[in-house]
Amino acid sequence: MSDLATTVTSGDANETAAMAGRLRRCAEAVASVRRELRDDRADAIWSGLAATQFNQSRHDVWRVLGGVSERFARTADALFAHAHALEVLQTRARSLGSMHDQIEREHAAAERALRDARRDPAGASLPESHAQDDLDRIAGAGKRLKGSVEDLRDEWEQLGRATARRIDEARDELDDRDGLGGFADAMLGSVRRLSMPGELFATLIGALRGADERGPLAEAMFLSPAGVRALMAKYDRDDLERFARAETALVADLDGAPAWMRDIANRQRIEDEIARIRDDDPFADIRIARLRKLLDVEGLILVFDPHGDGRVAVALGPVDDADNIAVMVPGMSTTLSSFGSMLRDAEFLQREMDFYSTGTNAVVAWLDYDPPDVDGPDALRAVSDDRAQEGARTLRPFVEGLNANAPGSNLTAVGHSYGSLTTGIAARDGHLAADDVVFIGSPGTGVDAAGELHLDPGGQVWAAAAQGDPVTWLPDKGGTLTRVGATVVGATTLGPSGAVFGWMKGDDIGRDWHGRAPTDGDYGANVFGTDGSRGHSQYYMEDSESLENIARIATGGEATR
Numbered sequence: 001m002s003d004l005a006t007t008v009t010s011g012d013a014n015e016t017a018a019m020a021g022r023l024r025r026c027a028e029a030v031a032s033v034r035r036e037l038r039d040d041r042a043d044a045i046w047s048g049l050a051a052t053q054f055n056q057s058r059h060d061v062w063r064v065l066g067g068v069s070e071r072f073a074r075t076a077d078a079l080f081a082h083a084h085a086l087e088v089l090q091t092r093a094r095s096l097g098s099m100h101d102q103i104e105r106e107h108a109a110a111e112r113a114l115r116d117a118r119r120d121p122a123g124a125s126l127p128e129s130h131a132q133d134d135l136d137r138i139a140g141a142g143k144r145l146k147g148s149v150e151d152l153r154d155e156w157e158q159l160g161r162a163t164a165r166r167i168d169e170a171r172d173e174l175d176d177r178d179g180l181g182g183f184a185d186a187m188l189g190s191v192r193r194l195s196m197p198g199e200l201f202a203t204l205i206g207a208l209r210g211a212d213e214r215g216p217l218a219e220a221m222f223l224s225p226a227g228v229r230a231l232m233a234k235y236d237r238d239d240l241e242r243f244a245r246a247e248t249a250l251v252a253d254l255d256g257a258p259a260w261m262r263d264i265a266n267r268q269r270i271e272d273e274i275a276r277i278r279d280d281d282p283f284a285d286i287r288i289a290r291l292r293k294l295l296d297v298e299g300l301i302l303v304f305d306p307h308g309d310g311r312v313a314v315a316l317g318p319v320d321d322a323d324n325i326a327v328m329v330p331g332m333s334t335t336l337s338s339f340g341s342m343l344r345d346a347e348f349l350q351r352e353m354d355f356y357s358t359g360t361n362a363v364v365a366w367l368d369y370d371p372p373d374v375d376g377p378d379a380l381r382a383v384s385d386d387r388a389q390e391g392a393r394t395l396r397p398f399v400e401g402l403n404a405n406a407p408g409s410n411l412t413a414v415g416h417s418y419g420s421l422t423t424g425i426a427a428r429d430g431h432l433a434a435d436d437v438v439f440i441g442s443p444g445t446g447v448d449a450a451g452e453l454h455l456d457p458g459g460q461v462w463a464a465a466a467q468g469d470p471v472t473w474l475p476d477k478g479g480t481l482t483r484v485g486a487t488v489v490g491a492t493t494l495g496p497s498g499a500v501f502g503w504m505k506g507d508d509i510g511r512d513w514h515g516r517a518p519t520d521g522d523y524g525a526n527v528f529g530t531d532g533s534r535g536h537s538q539y540y541m542e543d544s545e546s547l548e549n550i551a552r553i554a555t556g557g558e559a560t561r
Contacts, residue, residue, distance in 0.1 A: 024076035078166040085159050089152060096149055103142050107249070110135040132276055136307070139249040146253075150397060153224065154430065217243050220254055225401035228256025248272075252304065255401035259319045263300040270295055273306050290337065297343065302398075303368045310336025311369070313398075314343060316350050317362030320405045324357055324412075326350075326554040327364045327399060327434075329391070331417025331441070333374040334367055342367065345540035349414075352551035361555065364402070368394045371418050385421060385446060385514060392426035396433075399426075403433045411456075412554040414438040416539060417471055420445050421514050427453035436553050439463040439525065440539040440546065443471050444514025450524035462553055463518035463525040464546060466533040472517060528559035 114131040117124040126134070220228050232240060244251045244264040251257055252265035274291050277284050294301070294312070303313035319325060326349060330342055346365040353361040369391030395413075403411060413434045415423030424445025426432045431454045439445055442463065447453060450461035465472035518525045532544035539546045549559035 024073060074166070078163050082159065082163040089156055089159065092152055096145065096152065099145055100142075103138060103145060107135070107138045107142065110138050129276060129278070132272070135249070140307075142249070143253055147393060150224075151393075217247055217250060217254075220250065220257075223256070225256030225397050226404045228254060228401070229404040232257060232261075255397040256404045257401070258405055259300045259302060259315055262302045266301040266304040267295060269304050270301070273304075293340070299343075302364070303366070305368075306336065309370055309373075310339075311367055312336055312339055313364060313366040313368055314346070315362055315364045316343075316346055318360050319362040319364060319402060321360065322362035322406055322409055323359030324353060324361045324410045324555045325364065325402055325406060326353065326362070326412045326414055326550070327366050327395075327402070329366055329395065329413060329415040329419035329423050330371065331415075331419045332371050334371055334419075336367075339365070339367060348540050348542055348547060349551060349554070352547055353555050356548075356551050356557060357555035359555070363554075366395070366398065368398065369422065371422070385425060388418065388422040388425050388446070388514075389429075391419075391422035392429060395422060395426045396430050400433045410435050410554075410556045412436040412438060414440065414550060414554070415442070415445075417441045417536065418443065420518070424453065424515075424518075427455055430454065434459060435556075436460050436462060438550055438553055439518040440530075440550070441466065441469050441471050441536050442518050444516070445518050446515050448516040448523065450518070460553075461518070461525040462528055462549075462559060463523070464528050464530045464539070464549070465517070465519045466530040466535060466538060466546065468534050469536045471536050472519065526559065526561075528553075528561060 110131065113124070113126050114128065114135055117126055117128040117131045121128065124131070217231070220231055223231060235243070240258070240261055241264065244261040245268065248265045248268050250265075251261055252269055254262065270291050274288055277287055281287070291306075294304075294314075297314055298316075300315040300319065301312070302315055303311055305311040328342065328346055328349070334342060342365045346363045350361055350363040353363070370387055371391070372387055399411065399413065403409065411434050413423050413426075413432060413436075415421070415437065417440075420439040420442035421444060423432070423437055424439070424447055427434070427437060428446050433456055435456050436459060437453065437455065439462070442465070445453075453459075453461060455461075516523050519527050528546075528549040530539065530544065530546040530549075533539055533541055533546040538544065539550070541547060545560065552559050
């Protein structure tokens, strides 16, 4: 049994199944001994006190062995199931490894085509703009592949935890009488050490990919944020800066990489985007001015993607070694074009945090998802949580990466409006590595109780609704407030027809909304005051109680109620 833990953590499904078979045979042997103990032939020829004591001991051992046999058999079943699931995951891992190889080859070819187009436009096989589009497309495919790898790694680790839990349950039920239960507990204890570390998954993928043919950061794509941070620690700053400039597409979106590295890569992406804007673009001057303004920001650019409504994240303050970090998750209609107002709110929050804390404080304005728009048909997507789920899958590793670079920091995620749903789902469907979450102006968080959210140990949930904020009336599960809220929101987004729709369908919207309001007493959040803020968009307003309370929470303090 002593080699069982090593075998299981090696990730060999066949060996794990073989170990399960040996454990089952052990269970059958124990059961056979137990059957022998039931032999009562001695009763016919032996009597008296000694015989009575012997029979009592025999009965006790018989009972204990019954428990041992059953628990061994259950553990064997768990390992057989583990081996089967492991085989499925490894098949998927091999497929992802092959996909990565293909993407990497295409990426190298696209980079060569872009260099050729810039050096010799007349002789190049593709115009520069087409070559750049190909490179962006392939980089996007790589990012989606990374998401698939992270999902698979999560399943891998959940499998280990689930099997370990089943073994723990078997151990907890053992009877230690006569020391036999203790012996069995020790045997199952060796099996218990089977939850697979994230590094194992990276090792498997690295072996599949043949890392010797790739650059020094190639494996980073398949690592957890903590694994990325550990990889970066192997190199000095000059090496990392060279990597950031040479492998821009990889580093720009690499959760766990130091913020200054991502800043270098994303600023290069912005410069490349400016160079791509053609003179015949009627909005060329506006687009270039907007991007130049982003380059002028006195912060670290952690995300940049100009496609669609655009995605961007900027850190104000020393986020890699801050004592306190606040991550702002915005709501509907926040885009690259409107990001300036979000940055202004981030500046207000950082100044307020500096007032309440003498430590180092950082605020991240995070827009690495596509929230629904307020205007037009896209507004109807606010009833769905699909955009929030997309954002949640990006938010979790991003926050994990911040923690990896600033271990021990106090981190607070602040979700506003639809962003509170994104934040809630991030903490509902996985672990959100935050000490506190704050929901403001929330239409619902995807859960009905704070206890359904998975935060760091001791994490607290906070919520607020400003006076006159119609969005916070929506998760009323039907009733007058829901009808009024739906009417106001409908009028704002779709005009008069939207107002009629909201009033007529308000009850249905309330029933199908995004869970109980976090300010509801049954939700279980700490509700704080918002004096000085009105409506849906003034939670970060200077000199408001709302802003002060968010800053207090983000610096480890208590908010006013």
